[in-house]
Amino acid sequence: MKTIKIFGWLSHFLWATLVLLSIFFSILVYGTLTDATDQSWLIQFMGKDVANDQKTLYFRTFVCLSYAIYLLYFYAIILFNLCVRMFEKKQFFDQKIIQRFKKIGLIFVANYLMAYALGKIFTIYSDNTVAKLTNFSELVITKIQTPLSGLMIGFFFLVLSKIFKEAKKQKEENELTI
Amino acid sequence: MRKIFILRAILQFMLFFMTIGGITLLVMVPSILFISDWNLPVKVAGNHIETNSSGATIILILGALAYLFYVYAIYLLKKTIDLFINKLLFDNEVIKKLNTIGKIFILVALMTNIPSFFYSLFFNQQYKLDLTAYYSDSMLFNIAIGFFFMILSEVFKIAKNQKEENTVLKEENELTI
Numbered sequence: 513m514k515t516i517k518i519f520g521w522l523s524h525f526l527w528a529t530l531v532l533l534s535i536f537f538s539i540l541v542y543g544t545l546t547d548a549t550d551q552s553w554l555i556q557f558m559g560k561d562v563a564n565d566q567k568t569l570y571f572r573t574f575v576c577l578s579y580a581i582y583l584l585y586f587y588a589i590i591l592f593n594l595c596v597r598m599f600e601k602k603q604f605f606d607q608k609i610i611q612r613f614k615k616i617g618l619i620f621v622a623n624y625l626m627a628y629a630l631g632k633i634f635t636i637y638s639d640n641t642v643a644k645l646t647n648f649s650e651l652v653i654t655k656i657q658t659p660l661s662g663l664m665i666g667f668f669f670l671v672l673s674k675i676f677k678e679a680k681k682q683k684e685e686n687e688l689t690i
Numbered sequence: 691m692r693k694i695f696i697l698r699a700i701l702q703f704m705l706f707f708m709t710i711g712g713i714t715l716l717v718m719v720p721s722i723l724f725i726s727d728w729n730l731p732v733k734v735a736g737n738h739i740e741t742n743s744s745g746a747t748i749i750l751i752l753g754a755l756a757y758l759f760y761v762y763a764i765y766l767l768k769k770t771i772d773l774f775i776n777k778l779l780f781d782n783e784v785i786k787k788l789n790t791i792g793k794i795f796i797l798v799a800l801m802t803n804i805p806s807f808f809y810s811l812f813f814n815q816q817y818k819l820d821l822t823a824y825y826s827d828s829m830l831f832n833i834a835i836g837f838f839f840m841i842l843s844e845v846f847k848i849a850k851n852q853k854e855e856n857t858v859l860k861e862e863n864e865l866t867i
Contacts, residue, residue: 515837515840515841515844516841516844518837519834519837519838519840519841522830522833522834522837523834525830526830526831526834599841599845604845604848604849605849617693661704663700664697664700664701664704665835667693667694667696667697667700668697668767670693670697671693671694671697671771671774672842674693674694675774675779678779679779679780679845679849679852682849682852682853682856683852685856686852686855686856686859
């Protein structure tokens with residue numbers, strides 16, 4: 513099972529990069545929560561311009577929701593990493609793995625939908641000029657939204673969870689027959 | 691198992707647009723390579739490629755091939771899901787397909803990222819090699835997904851052996867009774 517070993521190292525490395533990114537993201541979120549938003553920024557909520565005195569509130573809401581999506585993704589990767597550790601111990605058809613796969617699938621699907629909705633509700637420009645370069649919200653959404661393959665991965669994990677459940681049943685039947 | 695039908699629908703949707711993309715690519719890549727006046731800006735795995743050099747030709751061909759391989763992997767995944775729908779879970783076909791999908795994912799990640807990275811390193815002095823886990827187009831993420839499919843293939847093989855053992859045990863049991 514050399515493949516599992518290589519995969520284990522990779523999964524550790526990817527998890528570590530996510531930890532580093534989380535620290536960076538947390539500092540950014542902390543910055544937006546402590547400082548008031550620049551009044552020159554153009555913030556739109558459901559297509560309508562937000563008044564100057566409410567810009568900070570709306571901006572903070574957007575950043576916090578994006579952060580929540582990121583944390584959920586991070587949690588899914590932690591769960592995946594735990595599954596890999598169980599694979600390394602040759603524990604394949606376990607109730608924990610089935611539950612974790614289900615959770616990972618649900619998180620990927622929910623994240624995809626939430627990021628899509630967030631992109632539709634909020635439009636934030638880091639200047640008064642409406643241009644692609646200043647489109648802050650689009651930049652954030654493209655970073656947190658996994659493309660269609662994210663939705664595919666989500667449903668794939670949900671299906672895998674069912675298949676592993678089936679395999680577990682078989683294993684138990686096997687043990688009972690013996 | 692409603693989720694499996696949603697998954698199949700997503701895969702069919704992806705496959706449809708990816709096939710159109712593949713056909714466009716088959717027409718566009720020779721045009722870009724042989725009509726030198728065009729000078730179109732090309733980006734492979736985040737790296738800018740100048741289309742009028744021999745190195746760029748190789749990278750573009752490799753990129754196009756990688757895209758076609760990727761479409762084939764999605765096609766295989768759709769076929770695997772079809773087998774799941776037909777209740778063929780731990781079947782030789784499924785095991786083989788999952789293993790092939792894994793290998794293709796790893797190959798595609800290497801084919802698109804490594805050559806374009808070295809090209810940009812030597813010719814552009816501006817390069818990108820995404821090793822993070824966060825972006826689903828990052829090289830390591832795709833390699834990890836590839837390995838995951840290969841492991842799934844191994845796990846399904848174990849489940850298949852279990853199923854066969856189960857059948858033999860049941861038959862033996864019935865004979866003993």
